[in-house]
Amino acid sequence: MATDNTHTIAVLPGDGIGPEIMDAALHVLGAVSKKHGMTLKYLHADVGGAAYDRHGTALPEETLKACEAADAILLGAVGGPKWDSLPDDQKVERTSLLRLRKHFDLFANFRPAVVYPQLASASPLKPSIVGSGFDILIVRELSSDAYFGKRTLGDEEASDMMTYRKHEAERVAKVAFEAARKRKKKVTCVDKANVLASSILFRRYVTEVSRQYPDITLEFMYVDNASMQLIKNPHNFDVIVTTNMFGDILSDEAAMLTGSIGLLASASLNGKSFGMYEPAHGSAPRMAGKGIANPVAQIMSAAMMFTYSFSRPDIHASIERAVMAALGECRTKDVMEPGKREVSTQEMGKAIARHV
Numbered sequence: 358m359a360t361d362n363t364h365t366i367a368v369l370p371g372d373g374i375g376p377e378i379m380d381a382a383l384h385v386l387g388a389v390s391k392k393h394g395m396t397l398k399y400l401h402a403d404v405g406g407a408a409y410d411r412h413g414t415a416l417p418e419e420t421l422k423a424c425e426a427a428d429a430i431l432l433g434a435v436g437g438p439k440w441d442s443l444p445d446d447q448k449v450e451r452t453s454l455l456r457l458r459k460h461f462d463l464f465a466n467f468r469p470a471v472v473y474p475q476l477a478s479a480s481p482l483k484p485s486i487v488g489s490g491f492d493i494l495i496v497r498e499l500s501s502d503a504y505f506g507k508r509t510l511g512d513e514e515a516s517d518m519m520t521y522r523k524h525e526a527e528r529v530a531k532v533a534f535e536a537a538r539k540r541k542k543k544v545t546c547v548d549k550a551n552v553l554a555s556s557i558l559f560r561r562y563v564t565e566v567s568r569q570y571p572d573i574t575l576e577f578m579y580v581d582n583a584s585m586q587l588i589k590n591p592h593n594f595d596v597i598v599t600t601n602m603f604g605d606i607l608s609d610e611a612a613m614l615t616g617s618i619g620l621l622a623s624a625s626l627n628g629k630s631f632g633m634y635e636p637a638h639g640s641a642p643r644m645a646g647k648g649i650a651n652p653v654a655q656i657m658s659a660a661m662m663f664t665y666s667f668s669r670p671d672i673h674a675s676i677e678r679a680v681m682a683a684l685g686e687c688r689t690k691d692v693m694e695p696g697k698r699e700v701s702t703q704e705m706g707k708a709i710a711r712h713v
């Protein structure tokens with residue numbers, strides 16, 4: 358259990374680049390615990406394909422127990438070509454990641470896409486669009502939609518039901534409006550309410566919840582337009598609240614606008630203080646074992662844990678400052694630019710740890 362200065366973290370590195378970026382994040386956590394006199398206890402556990410190979414299941418009972426015993430989960434990534442041909446009911450993404458999200462009712466996924474001035478030139482957008490940088494928070498609904506609806510997979514026909522319920526739209530809307538209150542006070546609801554019934558309902562209850570937040574401006578945008586506006590005018594966005602599938606897609610797009618998906622952290626929250634902290638990217642199988650993956654998304658995911666699970670936003674901010682300082686000196690390959698030193702995943706982790 359958590360006390361002010363002791364926290365237990367379930368550490369689930371998973372597959373592909375997962376173990377490498379997790380190792381870098383643990384370096385940073387080591388520096389944090391030293392600096393703040395904090396005891397961080399780790400419960401290491403297998404997940405994903407690695408767990409499937411060792412235990413015959415992508416989410417072994419011991420892993421679930423470790424997560425239940427912890428104050429927060431820090432996860433790397435799961436999946437890869439080795440497990441892609443498993444039968445539908447054993448697919449590692451669904452049987453581990455989605456099961457964890459469901460089990461802990463992690464319905465609100467925060468994915469902050471921030472272009473920092475230091476990294477402005479890493480963005481593929483024109484400098485005239487990036488300006489002095491932008492800061493978008495995608496609040497992705499994470500517990501429903503086609504991911505968890507009724508599904509059928511036959512030889513001739515397959516279907517995934519996109520279902521939304523009133524309370525699911527309401528609770529994620531509330532989280533998004535609360536987040537906007539601490540930011541620029543604007544929420545854009547992204548959906549496909551011109552076509553999809555699930556989006557009509559989602560939009561209806563986001564609108565209803567907005568009446569409790571007269572200080573927040575609410576805008577609506579269809580997802581196809583949103584994918585374009587993110588590129589054309591990212592400054593137009595503050596908080597985006599959206600359904601599970603659209604949030605999945607738009608967050609990869611937003612990540613790339615910041616320079617690399619290796620920068621996009623995420624927190625999957627249950628509305629209380631429990632959360633799973635995982636980069637938005639996957640296991641990047643082709644990068645695995647080469648020491649070239651960017652660990653910043655993993656490290657910033659760990660940083661978010663201090664705000665949302667441990668009530669220490671000051672530590673979150675100090676890790677973010679350390680990341681910025683380290684990026685001023687060195688870079689992994691994906692965001693490399695002239696004048697910086699190119700470093701490995703591990704060296705990047707160590708550089709950030711030094712700046713903590």
Ligand code: NAD
Binds near residue numbers: 436654
């Ligand atoms: P991916 O995110 O793994 O990779 C997409 C691209 O981004 C690749 O070019 C990759 O090299 C690059 N990339 C990803 N992380 C990076 C990092 N830290 N630094 C630098 N570059 C990085 O997506 P994919 O290729 O579609 O999926 C690979 C596997 O990961 C699949 O099995 C997929 O199901 C799984 N996946 C898992 C998660 C998760 O565990 N949360 C998320 C997405 C995908």
Ligand code: IPM
Binds near residue numbers: 436450454455605639
């Ligand atoms: C993500 C991933 C997952 C998702 C997959 C691996 C199940 O893409 O976390 O963005 O679609 O939610």
Ligand code: MN
Binds near residue numbers: 605609637
């Ligand atoms: Mn995704």
